[in-house]
Amino acid sequence: MxxxxxxxxxxTAEAATGNSxxxxxxxxxxxxxxxxxxxxECGSCHVFVQDGRKxxxxxxxxxxxxxxxxxxVGSKSRLACQALLGEENVTVEVLSFV
Ligand code: FES
Numbered sequence: 880m881x882x883x884x885x886x887x888x889x890x891t892a893e894a895a896t897g898n899s900x901x902x903x904x905x906x907x908x909x910x911x912x913x914x915x916x917x918x919x920e921c922g923s924c925h926v927f928v929q930d931g932r933k934x935x936x937x938x939x940x941x942x943x944x945x946x947x948x949x950x951x952v953g954s955k956s957r958l959a960c961q962a963l964l965g966e967e968n969v970t971v972e973v974l975s976f977v
Contacts, residue, residue, distance in 0.1 A: 919941055945958060
């Protein structure tokens with residue numbers, strides 16, 4: 880079971896492989912914005928993956944196109960609702976809170 884380390888708090892949460900980063904964050908009590916409820920349409924769940932990026936599911940075209948519309952996107956950017964956990968631990972930086 881991968882462990883998600885959440886920045887800036889440094890808290891950690893265990894989550895099942897195949898779950899989204901968003902669901903892991905919400906389960907850990909993190910009030911991350913998720914205006915479209917995980918449909919990949921709003922961009923509000925934008926996070927930076929600081930570690931373990933290769934373990935996450937690959938970015939699909941729709942996610943890439945949405946990321947292109949967000950200010951401040953970088954090479955570590957993912958939509959938390961579209962990034963599915965693999966076997967490895969990941970560290971994500973939450974950028975927007977509810
Ligand atoms: S919750 Fe809207 S894009 Fe992730």
